[in-house]
Amino acid sequence: MAEESNNLPSVTYTLEREHLHQLFDVLTGKGYRLLGPAVRDGAIVYDELTAPSDLPVGWTDEQDGGRYRLKKRADDAVFGFVVGPHSWKKFLHPPALRLWQLRREGDGFTVIQEEAESPKYAFIGVRACELHAIAIQDKVFLESKYIDPMYKIRREGCFIVAVNCGQAGGTCFCVSMNTGPRATSGFDLALTEAMEGERHYFVVEVGSPAGADALSEISHRESQADEETTAERIVADTARQMGREMDATGIKELLYRNYEHPRWNDVASRCLTCANCTMVCPTCFCATVEDVTDLAGDTAERWRKWDSCFTLDFSYVHGGSVRATTKDRYRQWMTHKLATWFDQFGSSGCVGCGRCITWCPVAIDITEEVRAIRETESKKDSAGD
Amino acid sequence: MAKRKPKLAVWKFASCDGCQLSLLDCEDELMAVADTVEIANFLEASRRVTKGPYDLSLVEGSITTPHDAERIRQVRRLSKYLVTIGACATSGGIQALRNFKDVKDFIRIVYATPDYISTLDKSTAISEHVKVDFELRGCPINKRQLLEVISAFLGGRRPNTPAHSVCVECKLRGTVCVMVAHGTPCLGPVTHAGCGAICPAYARGCYGCFGPMETPNTASLSDWLIGLGASEGEIARTFHGFNAWADEFRQAGDLNEKKQDDQS
Ligand code: SF4
Ligand code: SF4
Ligand code: SF4
Ligand code: SF4
Numbered sequence: 001m002a003e004e005s006n007n008l009p010s011v012t013y014t015l016e017r018e019h020l021h022q023l024f025d026v027l028t029g030k031g032y033r034l035l036g037p038a039v040r041d042g043a044i045v046y047d048e049l050t051a052p053s054d055l056p057v058g059w060t061d062e063q064d065g066g067r068y069r070l071k072k073r074a075d076d077a078v079f080g081f082v083v084g085p086h087s088w089k090k091f092l093h094p095p096a097l098r099l100w101q102l103r104r105e106g107d108g109f110t111v112i113q114e115e116a117e118s119p120k121y122a123f124i125g126v127r128a129c130e131l132h133a134i135a136i137q138d139k140v141f142l143e144s145k146y147i148d149p150m151y152k153i154r155r156e157g158c159f160i161v162a163v164n165c166g167q168a169g170g171t172c173f174c175v176s177m178n179t180g181p182r183a184t185s186g187f188d189l190a191l192t193e194a195m196e197g198e199r200h201y202f203v204v205e206v207g208s209p210a211g212a213d214a215l216s217e218i219s220h221r222e223s224q225a226d227e228e229t230t231a232e233r234i235v236a237d238t239a240r241q242m243g244r245e246m247d248a249t250g251i252k253e254l255l256y257r258n259y260e261h262p263r264w265n266d267v268a269s270r271c272l273t274c275a276n277c278t279m280v281c282p283t284c285f286c287a288t289v290e291d292v293t294d295l296a297g298d299t300a301e302r303w304r305k306w307d308s309c310f311t312l313d314f315s316y317v318h319g320g321s322v323r324a325t326t327k328d329r330y331r332q333w334m335t336h337k338l339a340t341w342f343d344q345f346g347s348s349g350c351v352g353c354g355r356c357i358t359w360c361p362v363a364i365d366i367t368e369e370v371r372a373i374r375e376t377e378s379k380k381d382s383a384g385d
Numbered sequence: 386m387a388k389r390k391p392k393l394a395v396w397k398f399a400s401c402d403g404c405q406l407s408l409l410d411c412e413d414e415l416m417a418v419a420d421t422v423e424i425a426n427f428l429e430a431s432r433r434v435t436k437g438p439y440d441l442s443l444v445e446g447s448i449t450t451p452h453d454a455e456r457i458r459q460v461r462r463l464s465k466y467l468v469t470i471g472a473c474a475t476s477g478g479i480q481a482l483r484n485f486k487d488v489k490d491f492i493r494i495v496y497a498t499p500d501y502i503s504t505l506d507k508s509t510a511i512s513e514h515v516k517v518d519f520e521l522r523g524c525p526i527n528k529r530q531l532l533e534v535i536s537a538f539l540g541g542r543r544p545n546t547p548a549h550s551v552c553v554e555c556k557l558r559g560t561v562c563v564m565v566a567h568g569t570p571c572l573g574p575v576t577h578a579g580c581g582a583i584c585p586a587y588a589r590g591c592y593g594c595f596g597p598m599e600t601p602n603t604a605s606l607s608d609w610l611i612g613l614g615a616s617e618g619e620i621a622r623t624f625h626g627f628n629a630w631a632d633e634f635r636q637a638g639d640l641n642e643k644k645q646d647d648q649s
Contacts, residue, residue: 066564068565070566085561085565095557272550272606274574275553276574279553291545297421311549359562362574362606
């Protein structure tokens with residue numbers, strides 16, 4: 001697992017585009033299962049990879065509220081897009097997972113536990129906001145009194161190749177949330193892709209001994225000063241292109257002060273309670289547990305499945321759901337992301353990836369909702385209220 | 386002493402038989418079903434009928450004739466636990482489109498001798514006639530869900546048939562949203578889960594065959610579909626489909642129809 005370090009490494013290395021496949025070969029040789037971005041069904045999703053040619057070379061995405069379009073680029077950039085509908089949580093915290101089985105035997109039964117071997121994932125192309133999201137889920141699953149063994153087994157031994165974003169998406173706001181676009185920690189290797197005239201290369205930072213070890217087996221050299229400057233410039237340009245912005249100052253208090261704000265009714269009139277936002281959010285961790293039995297009654301299985309605070313079952317207690325209205329549920333989602341998360345886990349639950357905005361079928365925009373609440377407050381203030 | 390096997394009966398009302406076929410379609414599991422329950426009345430599968438009462442009745446189809454309105458009461462009397470299967474039985478089915486017009490007009494057009502036809506002016510769900518213990522959605526139902534309902538009944542537990550949106554199923558299987566990524570109109574956000582999000586997985590929008598989800602916001606979705614380029618008439622026809630007579634879909638269709646009329 002990548003080690004935490006907030007210091008930017010002083011030395012960077014250059015990896016030529018034509019040698020990128022060596023990274024794939026070396027990681028495959030070390031027994032990793034490579035996962036990363038690939039084009040499927042009109043979007044860039046996370047899938048199994050075998051070679052750099054599986055990556056979305058020459059593709060990009062256009063994103064806005066409730067809208068995503070895959071587009072051809074004018075160049076052959078390998079990572080010339082931002083985050084899509086999937087996040088790494090689909091591997092670390094799978095959408096549906098059998099926890100155990102029971103099998104009837106005579107008058108008793110036996111418990112069959114699920115496999116306990118690390119799948120040895122190598123994630124290729126993890127963005128800065130996503131590193132933060134993984135760190136947040138680490139906190140949820142690994143750093144409390146109750147450790148989630150299913151998450152732990154997948155997370156441990158995970159190799160992370162981060163990518164500093166070369167462009168921002170239409171719904172990105174990592175700069176507002178202080179989570180990007182530069183990867184600062186939580187990776188083994190971090191790449192910045194540069195294309196200048198005929199040249200196409202990656203500036204590589206090493207984030208861990210495992211990263212250094214992998215890099216040592218790949219053709220590379222120390223970067224020249226101009227390559228480093230180019231990489232710096234690329235990330236700085238990205239930071240200026242954010243499609244969205246959110247003023248996060250005092251956000252927790254802002255929302256706590258506004259539990260009864262009329263804006264909740266307004267958003268409730270638009271919200272479909274479809275749960276897409278929570279499903280695509282890389283930090284949302286909620287799951288439900290389902291017990292199933294077979295026809296003969298000889299085996300029972302317990303499954304864990306992603307759940308969402310937008311469903312009625314989520315807050316069902318004897319006799320009914322606590323959050324019966326759409327307003328209750330949208331407010332729960334947004335205040336959890338931006339307020340109660342601080343009290344629960346010591347950070348924001350939102351990393352500014354923009355997925356909930358793009359993949360909301362009716363374009364509900366968390367940054368807009370915050371703005372609407374903040375603006376009425378500042379109007380009240382200026383009216384001397 | 387061996388425990389008596391629960392008796393299962395399958396009943397058909399106004400329907401296409403597709404939902405019953407889902408049970409026959411459980412090829413691999415059918416033997417297990419036959420092992421655990423006595424299939425006492427299932428004409429689609431066997432002419433052998435064992436007399437009631439029955440422990441579990443699966444009812445397919447809607448009520449469209451005075452005769453059926455009487456027959457469903459008998460079925461209820463004979464059944465300990467009554468489960469409706471499919472859109473016809475739970476909301477009146479596609480044949481509930483008659484409910485929006487005068488059924489006599491249809492009869493005149495379709496039948497040479499309309500006098501021989503004895504029918505009700507509305508096609509209605511079983512629950513409008515008798516008490517229903519559980520409703521399984523779908524047009525047709527999903528066979529995994531059917532087995533789940535039977536297993537749950539046998540195990541004395543509640544079936545796992547979540548009432549949230551189809552979107553959740555899309556996301557669980559990793560399907561790319563067809564509405565967001567392709568601009569294809571989709572009823573998934575207001576539709577009850579259960580199919581496993583088949584249509585979006587084949588790059589088509591959801592048709593709403595499982596009927597309204599637990600808290601469907603049809604007004605907001607309709608507004609959005611207009612933005613995607615659909616007309617009010619098209620939206621009305623989409624809601625007035627297999628589950629046209631389910632309250633929320635009926636109202637959403639009516640509202641869009643009214644908007645369309647107001648415009649013309
Ligand atoms: S709340 Fe939205 S923008 Fe924030 S991390 Fe989740 S999906 Fe991304
Ligand atoms: S926002 Fe909702 S689904 Fe996401 S973590 Fe919080 S309670 Fe769970
Ligand atoms: S905010 Fe959007 S994605 Fe989230 S539940 Fe509401 S409509 Fe669905
Ligand atoms: S394709 Fe349809 S059902 Fe699937 S997430 Fe999108 S809107 Fe929902």
